[in-house]
Amino acid sequence: MKNKQGVNCEYCVNYSYDDDYECYTCEMNLDEDEMYRFVTGTNHDCPYFRMGDEYRVVRKQM
Structure with missing residues (x-):
């Protein structure tokens, strides 16, 4: 059986708040x-997932 590691969209740089829809979107x-996989939460191997790093900008300013 293949071990599926889940992707948490909340950590992805492509997941952001949309003011028009008033929710987070990809x-x-x-x-x-x-x-379909995004809406149903079954996107375990999202090809667009990139780990977000909210402190990257701060490190560059130092």
């Missing part, structure tokens, strides 16, 4: 299958 242009 900024990537997802196709129909990817959008």
